[in-house]
Amino acid sequence: MKPSVSSLFQSVELVQEIPPLLIGERCNPNGSKAFREALLADDWDVCLKLALDQEARGAQVLDLCVAYAGRDELADMVQLVKLCAGSCKAPLMLDSTSPDTLATILPLYPGRAIINSINLEDGGANLDKICQLAKKYGAAVVALTITEAGMALTCAEKVATAKQIYALAVDKHGLRPQDILFDLLTFTVGSGDESMRDAAIQTLAAIKQVKHELPGVGFTLGISNISFGLRPVARKVLNSVFLHEAIAAGLTTAIVDAAKVLPYAAISEEDRTLCLNLLFNRSAGALMEFIDHFELAKDEVEEDDADTLLEEQLRHKVLKGDKEGLEDLLIELRGRWQPLDIINSLLVPSMREVGELFGRGELLLPFVLQSAEVMKKSVAFLEPYMDKIEDDGRTSILLATVAGDVHDIGKNLVDIILTNNGYQVHNIGIKVPAEEIINKARELNVDVIGLSGLLVKSALLMKENMSQFQAVGLTQPVLLGGAALTPKFVAQDCVPNYLQPVVYCADAFAGLKAIREFEAGKLVSTSWQPATVTANRPGPQQELLDRSMQPPAVPFLGRRSVLDVDAEKLFTYLNEAALFRGRWGYRRGKLSKEDYAELNEKTVQPLFQRLKTQALTEGWLQPKVSYGYFSCVSEGDNLLVTTEGQQYDFSFPRQAASPGLCIADYFRTAAEGGDTVGFFVVSIGAELAERTKELYQSDNYHDYLMLHGLGVELTDALAEYWHEQMRIEMGIQQPQIADIQAYVAQGYQGSRYGFGYPSCPDLEAHRPLFAMLKAEEIGVTLTESCEMVPEMSTSAIIVHHPQAKYFAV
Amino acid sequence: MRYICTCCGYIYDPKEGDAMNKVAPGVAFEDLPQGWVCPLCYATVDNFDPLD
Numbered sequence: 001m002k003p004s005v006s007s008l009f010q011s012v013e014l015v016q017e018i019p020p021l022l023i024g025e026r027c028n029p030n031g032s033k034a035f036r037e038a039l040l041a042d043d044w045d046v047c048l049k050l051a052l053d054q055e056a057r058g059a060q061v062l063d064l065c066v067a068y069a070g071r072d073e074l075a076d077m078v079q080l081v082k083l084c085a086g087s088c089k090a091p092l093m094l095d096s097t098s099p100d101t102l103a104t105i106l107p108l109y110p111g112r113a114i115i116n117s118i119n120l121e122d123g124g125a126n127l128d129k130i131c132q133l134a135k136k137y138g139a140a141v142v143a144l145t146i147t148e149a150g151m152a153l154t155c156a157e158k159v160a161t162a163k164q165i166y167a168l169a170v171d172k173h174g175l176r177p178q179d180i181l182f183d184l185l186t187f188t189v190g191s192g193d194e195s196m197r198d199a200a201i202q203t204l205a206a207i208k209q210v211k212h213e214l215p216g217v218g219f220t221l222g223i224s225n226i227s228f229g230l231r232p233v234a235r236k237v238l239n240s241v242f243l244h245e246a247i248a249a250g251l252t253t254a255i256v257d258a259a260k261v262l263p264y265a266a267i268s269e270e271d272r273t274l275c276l277n278l279l280f281n282r283s284a285g286a287l288m289e290f291i292d293h294f295e296l297a298k299d300e301v302e303e304d305d306a307d308t309l310l311e312e313q314l315r316h317k318v319l320k321g322d323k324e325g326l327e328d329l330l331i332e333l334r335g336r337w338q339p340l341d342i343i344n345s346l347l348v349p350s351m352r353e354v355g356e357l358f359g360r361g362e363l364l365l366p367f368v369l370q371s372a373e374v375m376k377k378s379v380a381f382l383e384p385y386m387d388k389i390e391d392d393g394r395t396s397i398l399l400a401t402v403a404g405d406v407h408d409i410g411k412n413l414v415d416i417i418l419t420n421n422g423y424q425v426h427n428i429g430i431k432v433p434a435e436e437i438i439n440k441a442r443e444l445n446v447d448v449i450g451l452s453g454l455l456v457k458s459a460l461l462m463k464e465n466m467s468q469f470q471a472v473g474l475t476q477p478v479l480l481g482g483a484a485l486t487p488k489f490v491a492q493d494c495v496p497n498y499l500q501p502v503v504y505c506a507d508a509f510a511g512l513k514a515i516r517e518f519e520a521g522k523l524v525s526t527s528w529q530p531a532t533v534t535a536n537r538p539g540p541q542q543e544l545l546d547r548s549m550q551p552p553a554v555p556f557l558g559r560r561s562v563l564d565v566d567a568e569k570l571f572t573y574l575n576e577a578a579l580f581r582g583r584w585g586y587r588r589g590k591l592s593k594e595d596y597a598e599l600n601e602k603t604v605q606p607l608f609q610r611l612k613t614q615a616l617t618e619g620w621l622q623p624k625v626s627y628g629y630f631s632c633v634s635e636g637d638n639l640l641v642t643t644e645g646q647q648y649d650f651s652f653p654r655q656a657a658s659p660g661l662c663i664a665d666y667f668r669t670a671a672e673g674g675d676t677v678g679f680f681v682v683s684i685g686a687e688l689a690e691r692t693k694e695l696y697q698s699d700n701y702h703d704y705l706m707l708h709g710l711g712v713e714l715t716d717a718l719a720e721y722w723h724e725q726m727r728i729e730m731g732i733q734q735p736q737i738a739d740i741q742a743y744v745a746q747g748y749q750g751s752r753y754g755f756g757y758p759s760c761p762d763l764e765a766h767r768p769l770f771a772m773l774k775a776e777e778i779g780v781t782l783t784e785s786c787e788m789v790p791e792m793s794t795s796a797i798i799v800h801h802p803q804a805k806y807f808a809v
Numbered sequence: 810m811r812y813i814c815t816c817c818g819y820i821y822d823p824k825e826g827d828a829m830n831k832v833a834p835g836v837a838f839e840d841l842p843q844g845w846v847c848p849l850c851y852a853t854v855d856n857f858d859p860l861d
Binding site for chain 2: 538539540541575576577578581582587588589593741744745746758805806808
């Protein structure tokens with residue numbers, strides 16, 4: 001068990017795989033003006049919001065300090081610990097040096113907290129009491145190197161004090177070394193004080209020495225102290241470089257404003273050198289050089305504070321997806337504008353601009369979602385001040401995922417984009433039959449109907465729906481979207497069945513464009529000119545199959561369930577390109593190679609690391625596998641599979657054109673001696689769907705898309721991993737370090753064809769597959785239309801024949 | 810210049826061409842035949858990102 005702390009909701013390891021553990025510092029009246037004002041006003045909701053904001057910005061533990069002159073620390077602490085315990089996922093660091101306060105709040109906290117802090121300022125009386133409390137309630141403890149003589153400034157003093165504290169806490173009170181986080185203190189190198197020029201050197205040296213002499217203890221540090229007195233823009237850079245150095249020295253946790261930490265790679269060589277010269281006191285002029293250099297730098301904070309027009313500030317917030325200070329800004333704007341006018345004249349045009357930037361490839365989808373969050377939040381804030389929401393004038397849209405299809409991410413993205421562009425959206429969910437769509441469209445009297453669906457089958461169903469809509473005489477135009485749709489299919493198969501415009505929409509913004517065309521009376525059905533060229537059907541080009549392939553040796557015949565798959569393993573098999581660029585939408589677009597690398601370093605990787613940590617600590621990633629090997633014979637387009645005395649018939653489609661491939665061909669016929677086939681169903685569990693649902697419902701659009709995308713790719717990673725395991729079991733691959741880049745391009749013997757994908761699109765095959773594998777054992781079931789539930793599941797037939805590769809029928 | 814499929818991670822390298830689509834080595838991404846799609850996941854060219 002790795003040393004961890006926990007909240008009611010989750011545990012967090014004290015030593016992160018990639019340190020440091022970030023401890024949010026802003027819930028402290030001495031450090032944050034906003035928190036101080038909220039505390040002094042007894043505004044607990046705002047205090048909580050500041051805590052939650054830090055979580056959103058990446059803090060993994062939250063420091064909570066309420067000690068402030070004139071306040072009752074104990075009462076305030078009780079109030080806030082109770083509030084945070086029920087709402088904050090990040091474990092709390094209870095920041096108090098009062099044994100009485102700690103004795104009251106520790107039993108209130110439903111998790112393993114960190115006490116901040118103990119020291120030897122009073123000779124050790126409080127330390128004794130607090131260590132007893134830590135032992136009793138199982139808390140971890142921050143230990144500051146302060147003695148009766150004051151704060152330890154030199155490396156020698158810091159180490160000596162740390163040893164003294166260690167002797168008391170560990171030897172006398174029985175805490176474990178891992179329960180202690182030493183804060184060896186650091187002081188500013190920015191004051192010009194001659195005696196403090198080596199403050200960073202002393203601290204870093206002390207961390208190294210304590211780590212060596214007191215093995216197993218952890219460390220923390222108030223990073224920003226290093227730059228006290230300097231300009232904010234300079235502090236951010238210096239803090240980040242110092243943090244990087246401190247981690248290298250052995251720092252395991254850091255008390256910081258997580259949002260203000262720059263990735264080291266994002267700091268220019270020049271800035272780094274200036275910081276390192278200052279931190280390591282490399283020259284007498286280091287501080288002046290540093291100050292001079294950053295004198296020229298533009299300060300983001302100062303820029304924001306400038307007296308830009310309030311209206312312009314709001315536009316900026318939408319474009320940047322910045323929610324900070326949004327409510328204050330809206331309150332001010334309400335002095336000048338009617339709430340509805342703020343929405344229609346300021347927010348909607350800004351969102352329109354966001355859409356245009358996206359359309360030009362200048363803004364990526366994740367940022368669009370953050371803009372939409374600003375919009376949503378603004379509208380939610382303004383709504384109570386409006387007499388009533390004027391629905392009459394607004395264009396309304398009914399959205400549904402068609403019958404038999406459970407996929408809702410695409411439809412929900414359309415909902416987000418339309419809603420936050422000021423439209424009235426009725427999102428009536430997934431698996432909606434035509435009758436219900438018709439009834440709702442009439443009942444709600446909507447202007448436009450939007451249908452979504454991912455499956456090949458859904459595309460066919462949309463075609464049917466058009467006839468049904470026509471039969472009952474609906475009058476609304478219909479927008480169609482989904483992975484299996486093409487403009488050609490919509491134009492040739494859907495448009496003719498319905499008299500009103502039927503329009504193919506490639507993404508949510510195409511939907512938005514269509515709605516605007518509708519409003520302008522210019523919406524027309526999708527048309528398709530048969531091009532002179534037809535789309536390629538890529539695939540292996542050979543026509544002659546080697547019929548001499550022997551069936552592989554398999555470790556067993558029949559089915560097995562694997563319930564204890566190592567979750568962390570999946571990250572080795574994750575297709576990062578597909579996740580980052582495809583699922584998440586962090587595409588390179590018009591960025592230069594360098595700018596894209598910077599986006600990756602500064603935004604994508606930190607996000608990925610945050611979600612990875614969550615995946616591995618929050619317990620929602622529950623990979624399970626149901627698989628097996630079976631005797632089979634190929635017969636025409638069919639594969640007849642026998643197990644437990646039963647025969648199952650898998651029918652595969654054949655390419656109409658040359659080379660006329662069909663999956664059944666890769667197996668030997670009965671006359672050739674029969675063959676062996678593998679199958680699997682894998683799933684990462686149902687828990688993720690709950691998480692994404694919560695995020696969507698709480699308007700966390702960005703995180704919703706990110707988490708959903710990660711889930712899809714982790715499911716695929718599990719499939720990739722298990723396919724590799726099966727190749728190894730069949731002896732057609734040596735155990736080796738997974739080469740995911742090669743796997744992506746099928747750099748292995750044989751192939752894995754997913755049911756529902758182009759080589760075998762028919763989901764009906766799931767019926768015999770589930771009868772054979774009994775995937776219910778790993779929690780996967782089928783809907784009436786043969787889709788797997790939970791959504792984060794995938795299935796495949798494993799073919800060993802070396803000539804088998806992906807193809808489309 | 811190489812291009813990467815944002816849907817599946819396949820990399821089109823002009824040095825290698827694309828046998829699955831009968832594209833010979835030496836063909837630049839911009840010069841791929843109309844109707845060319847990703848040989849692994851059938852995504853169209855607008856789903857590709859420049860890599861180099």
